[in-house]
Amino acid sequence: MVEQQYTDLFEQYRGELDANSAEGLNRHRDAAFDIFRQTGFPSSVQEDYRRSDIVRRFDADLGLNLRNIPVPVNPHEAFRCNVPDISTHTFILINDRYYDSAAPAEGLPDGVFAGSLRQFAEAYPAQFDAHYARIADMAGDGVAAYNTMFARDGFALYVPANVEVEKPLQLINILHGGVDLNVNRRILIIAGENARVKLLVCDHTADDVRFVVTQVTEMFADTSARVDFYELEDNSEKVTRLSSLFCEQRGHSEVVTDSITLHNGYTRNNCRFRLSGKHAATHVGGLAICDKKQHIDSFAFLDHAMPGCTSSELFRNVLKDEATGAFCGKIRVRTDAQKTQAYQTNRNLVLSDTARMFSRPLLEIYADDVKCSHGLTTGQLDEEALFYMRARGISREEARLLLMTAFTRDVVDMIRIPALREQLTTLIDKRFRGELTHCGNSGIYK
Amino acid sequence: MLEIKNLHAVVEEKEILKGIELKVNEGEIHAIMGPNGSGKSTLSSVLAGNPKFEVTRGSILFKGRELLGMEPEDRACEGIFLSFQYPVEIPGVSMVNFMRAAVNARRKYRNEAPLPASDFLKLMRDRRELLGMDSQLVNRSVNEGFSGGEKKKNEIFQMAMIDPQLSILDETDSGLDIDALRVVAAGVNRLRTKENAIILITHYQRLLEYIKPDYVHVLYAGQIVKSGGPELALELERKGYDWLTRAVTPE
Numbered sequence: 001m002v003e004q005q006y007t008d009l010f011e012q013y014r015g016e017l018d019a020n021s022a023e024g025l026n027r028h029r030d031a032a033f034d035i036f037r038q039t040g041f042p043s044s045v046q047e048d049y050r051r052s053d054i055v056r057r058f059d060a061d062l063g064l065n066l067r068n069i070p071v072p073v074n075p076h077e078a079f080r081c082n083v084p085d086i087s088t089h090t091f092i093l094i095n096d097r098y099y100d101s102a103a104p105a106e107g108l109p110d111g112v113f114a115g116s117l118r119q120f121a122e123a124y125p126a127q128f129d130a131h132y133a134r135i136a137d138m139a140g141d142g143v144a145a146y147n148t149m150f151a152r153d154g155f156a157l158y159v160p161a162n163v164e165v166e167k168p169l170q171l172i173n174i175l176h177g178g179v180d181l182n183v184n185r186r187i188l189i190i191a192g193e194n195a196r197v198k199l200l201v202c203d204h205t206a207d208d209v210r211f212v213v214t215q216v217t218e219m220f221a222d223t224s225a226r227v228d229f230y231e232l233e234d235n236s237e238k239v240t241r242l243s244s245l246f247c248e249q250r251g252h253s254e255v256v257t258d259s260i261t262l263h264n265g266y267t268r269n270n271c272r273f274r275l276s277g278k279h280a281a282t283h284v285g286g287l288a289i290c291d292k293k294q295h296i297d298s299f300a301f302l303d304h305a306m307p308g309c310t311s312s313e314l315f316r317n318v319l320k321d322e323a324t325g326a327f328c329g330k331i332r333v334r335t336d337a338q339k340t341q342a343y344q345t346n347r348n349l350v351l352s353d354t355a356r357m358f359s360r361p362l363l364e365i366y367a368d369d370v371k372c373s374h375g376l377t378t379g380q381l382d383e384e385a386l387f388y389m390r391a392r393g394i395s396r397e398e399a400r401l402l403l404m405t406a407f408t409r410d411v412v413d414m415i416r417i418p419a420l421r422e423q424l425t426t427l428i429d430k431r432f433r434g435e436l437t438h439c440g441n442s443g444i445y446k
Numbered sequence: 447m448l449e450i451k452n453l454h455a456v457v458e459e460k461e462i463l464k465g466i467e468l469k470v471n472e473g474e475i476h477a478i479m480g481p482n483g484s485g486k487s488t489l490s491s492v493l494a495g496n497p498k499f500e501v502t503r504g505s506i507l508f509k510g511r512e513l514l515g516m517e518p519e520d521r522a523c524e525g526i527f528l529s530f531q532y533p534v535e536i537p538g539v540s541m542v543n544f545m546r547a548a549v550n551a552r553r554k555y556r557n558e559a560p561l562p563a564s565d566f567l568k569l570m571r572d573r574r575e576l577l578g579m580d581s582q583l584v585n586r587s588v589n590e591g592f593s594g595g596e597k598k599k600n601e602i603f604q605m606a607m608i609d610p611q612l613s614i615l616d617e618t619d620s621g622l623d624i625d626a627l628r629v630v631a632a633g634v635n636r637l638r639t640k641e642n643a644i645i646l647i648t649h650y651q652r653l654l655e656y657i658k659p660d661y662v663h664v665l666y667a668g669q670i671v672k673s674g675g676p677e678l679a680l681e682l683e684r685k686g687y688d689w690l691t692r693a694v695t696p697e
Contacts, residue, residue, distance in 0.1 A: 388534040391494050392548035392604065393522035393555065402547060406538025406587075 002059045003040045007033070009064065010149050016066045021152035024121030025186075028133040032148035039142035051326035051358050052268045052297040054143065057212055057240045062182040064150065065095060089114060091171045095183045097153050113158040114169055117186055120156035127158055131190055135218040136246045141270065144244045147184045147214040154186030157199060161192035161222070168198040168228075168417050173215075175203075175239060180210040187217040191225035191253075198228035198417060205236040217245040221253035223277060228416055231259040232424070234436075237292065239265040244272075251277025251306070258414045260424060261288035261296055262431055272301040275309040275337075286315040287411040289431050290323035290355075297326040300344075304337040313344040316411050318404060318432075319355035326358040331372060333365045340367060344374040349407055351380065404432050447472050447643050448612055453504035454668075455492045462488040464668035465504070470612070470643050477646045477654055477679060480665035481687045486647045487531055489665070490616040493645075494528035495521050508612065522548075523555035525611030529601040529618050531647075536588040541600075544588050545570065545607050552608065573606040577633045594621035602633045609637075614645045619653035631656030651683040666691050 010017075010033060018026045041055035042048070089107070091114060092099040098116035113120055121128045138145040155171050175183060191197055205211065221227045233241060241264065247255055259269055273282045288296035302311045317325040329344045348357045361374040381403050389399035408428050415421050430436045453466040462485045470476050480486050492499050493506065495518035506513040513521055536544070549569070550560040561569070574584060577599050589597050598618055605613055615634070619627055634644065634657055646657060654662075654676065662678040663670045664687070672678065672690055682690075 382534075382536075384534050385536045387496055387498075387518060388530065388536070389544070389547075390518040391496075391522055391528050391530075392544070392608065393519050393551040394544075394547045395519050395551060396517070398547060398551065399519075402539050402543065403536070406536065409538035 001040075002055050003036070006058065006146070007037060013066050017150065017152060020067060022118045022121040024125060024128045024132060025118065025151060028148050032133070032138055032145045035138045036142060036145040036149060039139070039145060041142050041146065048299060048328060051324065052295070054242060054268065057242070057266065058182075060210065060212070061180060062210070062212055063177070063179045064182050064184075065097075065177070066150075066152075089167065089169045091115065091155060091169070093153075093155055093171065093173045093185060094176050095174075095181065096151065096185045098155060109159075109163050109165060111160040111163060112165060113156060115156065117154035117156040117188055118152065120158065120188070124158060127190055128156075128188070131218060131220050132188055133218075135220060135248045136216055136244070137272065141244050143214050143242050143270075144216050144246075147186065147216040147244075150182075150184040151186040151216070152184075154188070156188045156190075157197065158190045159192060159195040159197045159225075162194045163192070164196040165198070168200055168420070171199060171201045173201065173203045174206050175211045175213065175235065176206045177209055177211070178207065181212070183211055183213045185213060185215040187215065189217070189219040189227065189229065191219075191221050191227045193222045194224040195222070196226045198230075200230045200232065200417070200420065203231070203233045203235050203239075203241065205234075205239055208236065208238065210238045210240075211235075212240045213242065215241065215243045217243070219245065219247040219255070221247065221249045221255050221280075223250040224252040225250070226254045227256070229255070229257045230415055230417070230420065231257075233259070233261045233264050233267065235264050237265040237294065241265070241267045241269075243268070244270040247271070247273045247282070249273065249275050249277060249280040249282065252279045253277065254281045254283075256283045256285075256414060256416065258285035258411065259287070259298075260411070261286075261290070262427060263436060264288070264290065264294055264296065266295045268297045268299070270299045270301075272303070273311070274303045274305060275311065276305045278306050279308040279310075280306070281309065282311040283414060284311070284313045284315075285411045285414040286327075287317070287408050288325065289318045289408070289428065290325060291320040292323065293321070294323045295325075296323075297328075299328045299330075301330040302332070302342060304331070304333045304340045304342060307336060307338045307340070309337065310341045311343070313346075314411055314414065315346045316408060317348045317357060318351065318407065319348065319357055320351045322352075322354045324356045324358075326360075328360045328362065329374065330362045331364065331374075333363075333367050333370050333372065335366045337367050338369045340370040340372070342370070342372045346374075346376045347407070348378040349381065349404065350378055401429065401432050405429050447509060449505075449507040451505050451507075453489075453492070453506065454502045455488060455499050456502055457488065457499050461502070462499075462668055463492065466665075466668070466670060468663065468670065470645065472643055473640045474661065475638075475644045475646065475657065475659045477648060477659035477662045478665050478670075479648060479651075479662060479679065479682060481691065482649070484665045485668045486649075486665050487616055490528055490531075490614045490645075490647055493521075493614055494518055494526060519551065520555070522608075522610075523552050527605050527608055527610035527613045529598075529605060529613065529615040531617040531620065533589045533592075533597040533601055535590045535592075537590050539588050541584040541586060541588055542570070545584075545604065548604070548608060569607065573603055576606055576636060577603045578629050579603055595623060595626040598622055599626065599630055602630050606633065606637055611642045612645070613637075613642070614647065616647045617649065618646070619648055619650065627653065628656060651679045654679050664690055
């Protein structure tokens with residue numbers, strides 16, 4: 001059994017884990033362990049994982065950096081993110097550990113915490129305990145349970161009631177190591193009543209070894225809070241990214257998430273939103289550009305529990321070569337959730353005979369006064385549009401590039417940071433042209 | 447400039463063009479008229495190089511070079527422009543980016559450097575004013591959400607931007623109200639020079655009141671069955687196509 005080596009490791013090194021973390025995190029390990037022993041890693045026999053046999057990703061000899069051995073380089077100098085100047089506040093996680101930069105974050109509004117999850121657990125125990133490992137559904141997600149067993153640090157963002165963080169924050173995840181590694185990263189975002197905050201998370205790989213990364217993000221948007229959460233994956237082909245986002249929303253809150261997979265290896269992005277207050281709104285975007293043997297599987301679950309909420313989902317994939325893509329979008333409208341509006345769109349471009357796309361919309365509606373719709377298309381580039389452009393002198397290749405970039409536009413347009421939209425458009429164009437270079441110039445996948 | 451000889455073309459195994467002969471010189475305007483289904487739009491598609499149509503026989507010489515076998519983009523860069531009967535909507539591609547790509551593609555073809563941004567924007571503004579186009583339209587995605595008239599105006603705007611030698615206007619008058627037709631026709635007339643030529647493909651005589659042709663040809667069942675001067679268009683307006691088509695249809 002694949003899980004055995006990890007449960008053995010957990011039992012053997014439990015003391016090390018606890019010693020290198022905080023009480024607030026340690027408290028949940030036993031419960032997570034019990035759940036994980038029941039569930040194990042997800043496998044393709046499970047309906048929601050038919051296209052992603054997660055358990056096999058762990059069937060490898062992976063190291064875990066349980067003792068938080070520090071990284072000797074200064075990441076600010078060693079790695080340069082592709083998306084500079086978006087934010088005045090940049091935070092770094094090296095693998096699963098918060099990198100303590102010399103200068104603490106200055107200029108953040110009073111009461112805002114942005115930094116090490118471990119420190120947050122100690123400094124804000126009430127906030128931490130109210131949300132950590134509570135928003136995540138471990139029983140329904142074996143990877144989340146596994147992550148909770150091993151998580152020792154990560155990133156926390158707390159914005160108190162009525163506080164607006166004007167400038168977007170940026171978290172840069174750097175994968176770094178000399179041997180194949182399992183990384184278990186944790187993010188906690190708490191936005192108090194009427195708080196406003198935007199966070200961009202960028203994933204980068206600095207070394208040419210295998211990484212299996214689990215990332216659990218828990219997000220809480222209190223009444224009338226507004227949270228923007230953007231993710232940009234720019235990893236090497238040797239990276240497995242298993243991300244689980246859990247979001248709990250109160251009344252009149254608004255959450256926008258947008259996950260851009262620019263370059264990757266094997267990616268499974270889960271997101272689960274629970275709209276548990278009246279008139280909450282959720283906008284979920286996802287875009288992946290995959291070629292070679294890259295894999296993208298996006299799973300979204302919108303749980304409408306209260307009346308008058310709105311959700312929209314927009315997922316697009318561009319697949320070439322032998323890439324595989326999967327999308328599953330579940331919408332549940334519970335009996336009480338009258339006047340729900342839920343819209344789901346999944347559009348896919350499959351540009352080779354060998355690329356494959358699997359798509360599944362699932363709508364469960366138990367209320368009668370609702371507006372729900374879903375749209376799904378998978379196809380090739382529009383030949384008529386291509387001819388129209390060529391008739392104006394634009395070469396076939398250039399016309400294809402223009403159409404591919406255009407295809408991605410509305411997902412990029414969901415982002416409410418204009419400078420980031422522009423930067424992404426440039427990066428996407430480069431990606432299609434095969435000119436994308438790794439940030440930090442280490443050239444891992446060139 | 448253009449010499450079409452014995453042109454045959456098929457689409458989905460059906461022969462649509464059955465031996466077209468046509469010669470167009472610099473400075474001339476030719477109108478090609480004919481009833482629905484006679485092959486007018488097929489002819490324009492074949493000239494522009496639409497891959498949906500297969501040429502089975504004949505030749506098309508443009509400035510002495512054979513067009514058949516040439517990619518659509520190369521034909522465009524050589525100076526051929528097709529104003530589409532049904533302009534295509536391209537969501538996500540802005541008019542500005544589209545036109546910049548088109549203008550610079552042609553410059554690249556002629557080994558010229560890309561047009562500097564300020565010159566390009568000035569060109570856009572000038573040509574937009576020529577057609578009386580709303581500045582909002584050029585900031586939108588190509589043809590997306592344009593009305594029928596705006597789409598046709600946009601075709602002529604593109605023609606003005608690209609400055610082609612041979613323009614083929616396929617049913618440019620359809621879907622235009624009389625005011626829009628006047629604006630479009632005035633634009634076309636102002637773009638006219640001694641060096642370029644225009645082929646007007648139209649069902650009705652209406653457009654020819656505003657853009658005066660030198661020659662009028664009647665296309666029927668894949669062949670040009672009659673050619674003449676502008677007076678032929680008036681005759682067609684008066685008598686319809688029946689008298690011509692009856693004469694050539696074997697009973």
